[in-house]
Amino acid sequence: MTLHPKDRAIVEATQAGLPLVQAPFEVIAETLGMSEAELLERLARLKEQGVIRRIGAAPNHYRLGLSSNGMTVWDVDDAVVDELGERVGALPFVTHSYRRPRALPDWPYNLFAMVHGADRDEVHAKRADIADLLGDACRSSDILFSTRILKKTGMRLRRKER
Amino acid sequence: MSDTLSKLDRRLINRLQDDLPLTSRPFAEIAEDFGLEEQEVVDLARRLRDDGYLTRFGPFFDAEALGGAFCLCAMAVPEDRFEEVLTKVNAHAEVAHNYERDHRLNMWFVLATESQKDIADTAAVIEQETGLQVLLFPKEREFFIGFRVNA
Numbered sequence: 001m002t003l004h005p006k007d008r009a010i011v012e013a014t015q016a017g018l019p020l021v022q023a024p025f026e027v028i029a030e031t032l033g034m035s036e037a038e039l040l041e042r043l044a045r046l047k048e049q050g051v052i053r054r055i056g057a058a059p060n061h062y063r064l065g066l067s068s069n070g071m072t073v074w075d076v077d078d079a080v081v082d083e084l085g086e087r088v089g090a091l092p093f094v095t096h097s098y099r100r101p102r103a104l105p106d107w108p109y110n111l112f113a114m115v116h117g118a119d120r121d122e123v124h125a126k127r128a129d130i131a132d133l134l135g136d137a138c139r140s141s142d143i144l145f146s147t148r149i150l151k152k153t154g155m156r157l158r159r160k161e162r
Numbered sequence: 163m164s165d166t167l168s169k170l171d172r173r174l175i176n177r178l179q180d181d182l183p184l185t186s187r188p189f190a191e192i193a194e195d196f197g198l199e200e201q202e203v204v205d206l207a208r209r210l211r212d213d214g215y216l217t218r219f220g221p222f223f224d225a226e227a228l229g230g231a232f233c234l235c236a237m238a239v240p241e242d243r244f245e246e247v248l249t250k251v252n253a254h255a256e257v258a259h260n261y262e263r264d265h266r267l268n269m270w271f272v273l274a275t276e277s278q279k280d281i282a283d284t285a286a287v288i289e290q291e292t293g294l295q296v297l298l299f300p301k302e303r304e305f306f307i308g309f310r311v312n313a
Contacts, residue, residue: 022189046221151259
């Protein structure tokens with residue numbers, strides 16, 4: 001999908017965040033040299049297209065005391081993995097949930113759900129909730145705690161070479 | 163940096179995670195619901211961001227809809243080679259983030275490239291440079307997330 005140059009400019013102007021003022025869109029529109037009405041229209045269209053998922057706050061899990069994060073992984077019957085995946089994703093403590101291919105024989109898991117908690121015990125308790133939800137459809141599971149952040153860069157749209 | 167959150171702060175952190183309306187004064191509704199002035203909401207939000215409780219306030223983009231390719235990758239790195247392999251892996255600009263995890267597969271990173279072909283190519287180069295296998299776990303389906311930090 002190719003973005004309209006104006007939409008691309010909107011992405012570039014907002015990916016670091018919106019200014020926290022009463023009229024943030026007016027400020028962005030001004031820097032882009034377009035009317036606020038046009039910006040709001042384009043943002044609405046980008047949302048319809050799924051380019052923008054939502055506009056809001058990204059909480060800092062660590063700062064909020066959720067310092068333990070576990071990647072829970074599950075080997076779920078292919079016939080029901082999508083249906084159950086939706087329900088796992090909807091749990092209030094799951095931050096990401098994906099279906100991914102297995103890498104047999106080492107890796108039998110096809111459902112990934114990221115769980116944050118104050119400590120490992122809390123993450124284990126939440127894992128047990130997911131296990132209850134999956135029931136017999138789940139053949140095996142594991143949990144991988146992160147022990148170190150080795151690299152973290154924002155995924156930024158790179159500026160096109162001009 | 164403030165280290166205590168009031169009840170109001172916590173309520174606001176939750177509310178600010180909801181989708182902001184696309185209007186000229188997007189904080190007006192929150193202000194009304196909270197019985198605050200708009201400027202108070204904006205000031206509180208800014209303080210929460212400046213104090214690091216919010217990493218960011220703005221649009222969440224679907225990275226793939228923007229035209230890139232992404233893939234979760236994992237490697238089983240022998241402990242005595244960990245730092246050497248890490249240096250080689252992280253040297254690639256395509257490695258967006260990388261986590262150590264307590265598992266035989268102990269290095270988990272995301273490749274972010276322009277195209278799907280670049281994913282396979284980058285993984286192949288890392289395999290060549292390290293002599294270790296790179297397992298690819300591309301996203302086949304993403305499930306809707308109802309997550310809110312219970313602040």
